[in-house]
Amino acid sequence: xxxxxxxxxxxxxxxxxxxxxxxxxxxxxxxxxxxxxxxxxxxxxxxxxxxxxxxxxxxxxxxxxxxxxxxxxxxxxxxxxxxxxxxxxxxxxxxxxxxxxxxxxxxxxxxxxxxxxxxxxxxxxxxxxxxxxxxxxxxxxxxxxxxxxxxxxxxxxxxxxxxxxxxxxxxxxxxxxxxxxxxxxxxxxxxxxxxxxxxxxxxxxxxxxxxxxxxxxxxxxxxxxxxxxxxxxxxxxxxxxxxxxxxxxxxxxxxxxxxxxxxxxxxxxxxxxxxxxxxxxxxxxxxxxxxxxxxxxxxxxxxxxxxxxxxxxxxxxxxxxxxxxxxxxxxxxxxxxxxxxxxxxxxxxxxxxxxxxxxxxxxxxxxxxxxxxxxxxxxxxxxxxxxxxxxxxxxxxxxxxxxxxxxxxxxxxxxxxxxxxxxxxxxxxxxxxxxxxxxx
Amino acid sequence: xxxxxxxxxxxxxxxxxxxxxxxxxxxxxxxxxxxxxxxxxxxxxxxxxxxxxxxxxxxxxxxxxxxxxxxxxxxxxxxxxxxxxxxxxxxxxxxxxxxxxxxxxxxxxxxxxxxxxxxxxxxxxxxxxxxxxxxxxxxxxxxxxxxxxxxxxxxxxxxxxxxxxxxxxxxxxxxxxxxxxxxxxxxxxxxxxxxxxxxxxxxxxxxxxxxxxxxxxxxxxxxxxxxxxxxxxxxxxxxxxxxxxxxxxxxxxxxxxxxxxxxxxxxxxxxxxxxxxxxxxxxxxxxxxxxxx
Numbered sequence: 264x265x266x267x268x269x270x271x272x273x274x275x276x277x278x279x280x281x282x283x284x285x286x287x288x289x290x291x292x293x294x295x296x297x298x299x300x301x302x303x304x305x306x307x308x309x310x311x312x313x314x315x316x317x318x319x320x321x322x323x324x325x326x327x328x329x330x331x332x333x334x335x336x337x338x339x340x341x342x343x344x345x346x347x348x349x350x351x352x353x354x355x356x357x358x359x360x361x362x363x364x365x366x367x368x369x370x371x372x373x374x375x376x377x378x379x380x381x382x383x384x385x386x387x388x389x390x391x392x393x394x395x396x397x398x399x400x401x402x403x404x405x406x407x408x409x410x411x412x413x414x415x416x417x418x419x420x421x422x423x424x425x426x427x428x429x430x431x432x433x434x435x436x437x438x439x440x441x442x443x444x445x446x447x448x449x450x451x452x453x454x455x456x457x458x459x460x461x462x463x464x465x466x467x468x469x470x471x472x473x474x475x476x477x478x479x480x481x482x483x484x485x486x487x488x489x490x491x492x493x494x495x496x497x498x499x500x501x502x503x504x505x506x507x508x509x510x511x512x513x514x515x516x517x518x519x520x521x522x523x524x525x526x527x528x529x530x531x532x533x534x535x536x537x538x539x540x541x542x543x544x545x546x547x548x549x550x551x552x553x554x555x556x557x558x559x560x561x562x563x564x565x566x567x568x569x570x571x572x573x574x575x576x577x578x579x580x581x582x583x584x585x586x587x588x589x590x591x592x593x594x595x596x597x598x599x600x601x602x603x604x605x606x607x608x609x610x611x612x613x614x615x616x617x618x619x620x621x622x623x624x625x626x627x628x629x630x631x632x633x634x635x636x637x638x639x640x641x642x643x644x645x646x647x648x649x650x651x652x653x654x655x656x657x658x659x660x661x662x663x664x665x666x667x668x669x670x671x672x673x674x675x676x677x678x679x680x681x682x683x684x685x686x687x688x689x690x691x692x693x694x695x696x697x698x699x700x701x702x703x
Numbered sequence: 704x705x706x707x708x709x710x711x712x713x714x715x716x717x718x719x720x721x722x723x724x725x726x727x728x729x730x731x732x733x734x735x736x737x738x739x740x741x742x743x744x745x746x747x748x749x750x751x752x753x754x755x756x757x758x759x760x761x762x763x764x765x766x767x768x769x770x771x772x773x774x775x776x777x778x779x780x781x782x783x784x785x786x787x788x789x790x791x792x793x794x795x796x797x798x799x800x801x802x803x804x805x806x807x808x809x810x811x812x813x814x815x816x817x818x819x820x821x822x823x824x825x826x827x828x829x830x831x832x833x834x835x836x837x838x839x840x841x842x843x844x845x846x847x848x849x850x851x852x853x854x855x856x857x858x859x860x861x862x863x864x865x866x867x868x869x870x871x872x873x874x875x876x877x878x879x880x881x882x883x884x885x886x887x888x889x890x891x892x893x894x895x896x897x898x899x900x901x902x903x904x905x906x907x908x909x910x911x912x913x914x915x916x917x918x919x920x921x922x923x924x925x926x927x928x929x930x931x932x933x934x935x936x937x938x939x940x941x942x943x944x945x946x947x948x949x950x951x952x953x954x955x956x957x958x959x960x961x962x963x964x965x966x967x968x969x970x971x972x973x974x975x976x977x978x979x980x981x982x983x984x985x986x987x988x989x990x991x992x993x994x995x996x
Contacts, residue, residue, distance in 0.1 A: 464853075
């Protein structure tokens with residue numbers, strides 16, 4: 264009897280222990296196959312559709328991964344990052360430009376790319392040298408590029424035809440002449456359709472960025488690197504800067520082909536309240552939704568003493584608070600797969616940064632993208648200087664430009680224009696000095 | 704102290720202490736921390752990187768943007784307080800007499816108060832739109848040409864003042880209304896029997912009795928007006944937004960320095976100046992209001 268009891272106890276213990284041991288041994292596998300939650304935040308609301316589409320595609324091969332995707336308007340998003348990145352409460356993946364993220368990178372709050380992603384990034388011909396340089400800080404790579412803001416000129420074909428123009432302007436001088444002829448006024452002389460919609464107002468750095476579109480072809484830039492590497496000074500306190508500001512002032516008060524009291528930007532173009540304007544490729548997607556019958560095309564930014572367009576890559580970064588960085592980077596690389604990027608261009612309108620993919624299927628359907636993807640050895644690319652104070656420099660310059668655009672006394676006033684440029688450049692240089700980044 | 708008294712005290716303290724601690728942690732400590740940070744040079748990860756004494760304060764009074772913000776905020780606070788208090792008092796007096804539609808009007812005036820500021824600011828941005836805005840359309844009926852309400856600096860600050868007065872008037876009105884309805888009818892009847900007309904009743908009976916409420920509303924309105932931010936932030940964003948500097952206010956400047964440029968020490972010194980201004984104005988109002996009482 265005792266023996267039977269003894270054996271019964273042994274068998275019971277074995278029966279109870281074996282599953283426990285099996286479970287303990289298989290623990291690692293269970294963890295890997297278990298649910299993984301990833302959150303992604305972005306600053307471009309129109310990108311949400313892309314991330315949701317890609318997340319669903321990704322889940323077909325990774326059903327254990329769940330996504331939370333949240334997008335905000337850019338300025339609010341930057342504010343959200345300011346509060347959450349330092350406190351380790353940001354999403355696992357954040358989508359932001361290098362220049363806007365630089366302050367966090369310099370503070371050591373954003374991890375560099377892991378080896379696998381670095382290899383992917385540096386694969387021959389995948390990304391341009393410009394992008395590689397843009398994403399490098401102190402010889403380390405940060406962020407995986409996903410899409411880019413490149414500028415082109417949007418022009419209304421119907422209005423151009425009516426005005427007798429056979430194609431878009433090729434130079435800035437031509438652009439002003441075209442704009443003058445394309446502008447429309449009511450019986451009282453009030454502008455009711457601008458020849459070219461310039462960016463004249465609004466907070467943040469946007470006004471300075473758009474000023475740069477004219478400044479750069481004229482030979483200037485926001486910052487110039489000094490002889491000492493890593494040091495800068497204002498690059499617009501020169502003839503180019505003065506000419507660029509004069510271009511705006513003439514448009515408003517001399518030739519009067521634009522005005523503050525009229526609608527601007529994409530809204531104006533879609534409502535046929537302007538004949539031309541500069542913008543990124545997302546507007547093509549926006550027009551398809553809001554003004555599908557609009558007859559328009561795009562063209563490279565007109566040239567002056569040189570020819571160039573701004574390129575601003577937007578990257579995906581995995582934050583240091585991410586609990587599943589491998590899964591997060593895997594998803595970031597999945598987003599960069601050719602089929603997904605083609606979907607992005609076709610459905611959202613943002614231009615992929617990868618240059619080793621074939622976009623012909625979309626270009627055949629939507630030829631307006633051609634001006635954005637075209638390349639020419641003479642067509643230069645320029646972009647934001649990757650220093651933490653660049654946003655402050657741009658924002659403060661923008662505020663001065665907004666005030667200057669409202670100042671009628673600057674019309675036919677070269678010394679007034681020179682003073683505005685001089686004062687703005689002094690402020691830019693002061694910001695650089697404070698950040699110990701100034702060099703003659 | 705007997706046992707009963709001790710138990711009462713323990714109960715009272717145990718009820719109050721957690722609230723006081725939470726209040727201190729969330730309100731008092733950050734205020735002192737802010738004072739402290741204002742004497743430091745700061746970065747995003749280290750708010751006390753380098754002690755610089757009163758350098759931030761010296762810099763403030765050389766900073767044109769800060770001085771402009773101070774001027775704009777004072778202008779904004781002055782007009783919003785005067786108009787929102789004055790008009791709310793007028794509306795409250797008119798609605799104090801109970802009529803069939805009084806409740807409806809009270810609700811209509813109060814609706815903007817309960818509507819969140821962000822959608823309200825967006826709607827007003829549309830109203831001010833130079834091409835399709837309702838305001839320019841209404842003005843065009845009188846032959847007035849379209850105006851860039853949010854674009855021209857002279858107009859932009861007024862556009863935001865108008866919107867802010869509209870938003871706050873209902874709140875002030877309700878408080879005045881409660882105060883007026885609390886005045887015993889016998890006082891007003893006595894004044895009327897003595898031959899006082901409606902204005903005299905208002906001037907010599909209602910207004911003096913409303914003085915504590917008037918003081919309260921004025922102080923609250925001043926504090927809120929000095930803290931203006933949301934409507935400025937919304938109305939200056941985007942290509943149709945107002946020029947930032949034309950409507951730059953102190954809290955907007957603090958936000959920009961703290962959360963865009965990460966100059967937290969500098970932003971802290973601006974917050975201290977804002978705190979001192981509001982404190983001073985409140986003390987002046989309390990003193991003048993109290994004396995006359």
